[in-house]
Amino acid sequence: MFLKYIKKLFVIVLIVVSIVILGGVGGVLISAYIPNMTSIPALKDFGVFKKLTERVTIINKTEQVVIREDDSVEKIASQPATAVVNIVVSTDDTKVVKTEATTMTGVLLTNDGLIATYSEIPFTGIGFRYEVLLFDGTSHRADFFGYDAFTNLLFLRLNDGTNTPSIAFANxxxxxxxxxxxxxxxxxxxxxxxxxxxxxxxxxxxxxxxxxxxxxxxxxxxxxxxxxxxxxxxxxxxxxxxxxxxxxxxxxxxxxxxxxxxxxxxxxxxxxxxxxxxGTLSKRPMLGIYYLSLTKTLALKMNVPRDHGALIYSSSGKTGLALLADSSAMKAGLQVGDIIESMDGTEITPENPLSLLLSRHNSGDAIDLLILRGGEEKKVKVQL
Incomplete structure (x- = not known):
């Protein structure tokens, strides 16, 4: 009798649970699909669909995500711009300044007024006067500080000890x-x-x-x-x-x-x-050659056996146009057509060109070059 009662109770509970589950699933299906079914012309006029959709609220929410970049160039440049100066160069024997020829832009590199500008003309300081206008409009005299023939950079320094802004260097x-x-x-x-x-x-x-x-x-x-x-x-x-x-x-x-x-x-x-x-700008080394930096493309074009290195080159093939007379290169026996593959064990590539490797030395240094000549490699010592 008792077992019969338990079985009956179990059946009732099972029926109730099934109804709950099926009801929940049905509710999900109705909420998900009924709104879409009402868009079907053949169904939208049925009363049951009208009643069901009256209780369905569809919320369309659009979120706008804005990624902003501070594109105010003036704001970004405001601080670095204070390190940009106007340089006016004149000569001691005339008060007339030719604006186009002698007015340049420069950059303050240090807080004690050291300025760099680009100039193919050395303006070595002999016979020249330098006036510098700072960002605040004040005018200051400057002295010649140095000229780097390797980079064509001219250096000046304010001579009144003014504390100045300076530019920050990136890598x-x-x-x-x-x-x-x-x-x-x-x-x-x-x-x-x-x-x-x-x-x-x-x-x-x-x-x-x-x-x-x-x-x-x-x-x-x-x-x-x-x-x-x-x-x-x-x-x-x-x-x-x-x-x-x-x-x-x-x-x-x-x-x-x-x-x-x-x-x-x-x-x-x-x-x-x-x-x-x-004070070592004057100690820049001199090798005395003209060359082509080899790349894979240039090597294929010129049919040379290496795709890197410095090819001592003259379009006419004449030695005098590729090697300077009495230069270190000529004294060491370098020739037109030689490919300089490395310097002091460092391979010469477009990223590490010959002139850049040389610039790290000083006049008077000795360097070891590995060259390719006539299909054979040989080492050459050169006194710069």
């Missing part, structure tokens, strides 16, 4: 194509900053400041190219990233009647600054 080795940049220049008619925005378009490892289609062992090789249009008012000014740090200093060079605007990478500027403050 240019971290620069990548596509990086957003801001160029800072001057408007010389009325002192104020000019701004131009663009991107790093290319890292040109084989562009040389030699001013020729071949590279020089005594001139920087490897610059940044940018996509924004800058006038001569920007030359000597700085280019910063969106973090306000200087990525490079603007230079210009005319080759075969075409003017090229480029950036001297900030790490190169920093190294040149170190030499200027140490």
């Amino acid at each position: 240019s080795d971290d620069a990548r194509v596509g990086k957003k940049l801001i160029a800072l220049g001057n408007s010389f008619a009325e002192y104020q900053n000019r701004l131009s925005v663009g991107i790093l378009r290319n890292i040109n490892h084989t562009f040389s400041l030699s001013g020729k289609t071949v590279s020089s062992s005594e001139k920087l090789e490897g610059v940044f190219e940018v996509d924004f249009d800058v006038s001569k008012d920007f030359i000597g000014g700085s280019v910063i990233g969106f973090n306000g740090e200087m990525v490079g200093l603007i230079g210009a060079l005319t080759i075969d009647n075409v003017t090229h605007i480029f950036l001297i990478p900030s790490n190169v500027v920093r190294e040149s600054l170190s030499r200027a403050t140490e």
Whole structure:
């Protein structure tokens, strides 16, 4: 009797649980599908669907996610712009200043008034006077501090001990194509900053400041190219990233009647600054060759056996056009057609060109070169 009662109770409980489960599932199905079924013309007029949809509330909520970039160029450039200066150069024997020829943009690199600008003309300090206009409009006299023929950088220093702002250096080795940049220049008619925005378009490892289609062992090789249009008012000014740090200093060079605007990478500027403050700019070494930095493409084009290194080169094949007379290279027996593969064990590549490796030495140093000549490698010691 008791077992019969238990079985009956179990059946009742099972029936109740089943009803609850089926009801819940049904509710989910109704709430999910009934609203959509009412959109079917054949069903929307049935009363049951009308009643059910009256109790269904559909909430359409649109969320707008905005990713904001602080694109206020003026705000980003406001602090670095205080390190951009206007340089006016005159001579001691005349009071007439030719504005276009002697007015330049410069950058304050240190807080004690050390300035760098780009100039193919050395302005060595003999017979020249320098007047510098700071960001606040004040005028200061400056003295010649040094000229780096390797980078075409001219250094001046304020001579009144004024405490100045200075630009922050970025690590240019971290620069990548596509990086957003801001160029800072001057408007010389009325002192104020000019701004131009663009991107790093290319890292040109084989562009040389030699001013020729071949590279020089005594001139920087490897610059940044940018996509924004800058006038001569920007030359000597700085280019910063969106973090306000200087990525490079603007230079210009005319080759075969075409003017090229480029950036001297900030790490190169920093190294040149170190030499200027140490007084070793005059100790830059001289090897005395013109060469082509080999790449895979150039090696295939010229049918040479190496895709890296420095090929001592003259389009005419004449030694006198590739090696300077009485130079260290000529005295060491280097020849046109030699491929310099390495220096002191460091392989020469587009990222580590010959001139850059040489720039780390001083006049009087001895270097060991590994060259390829006539299919055979040989070591050559050179006294710089």
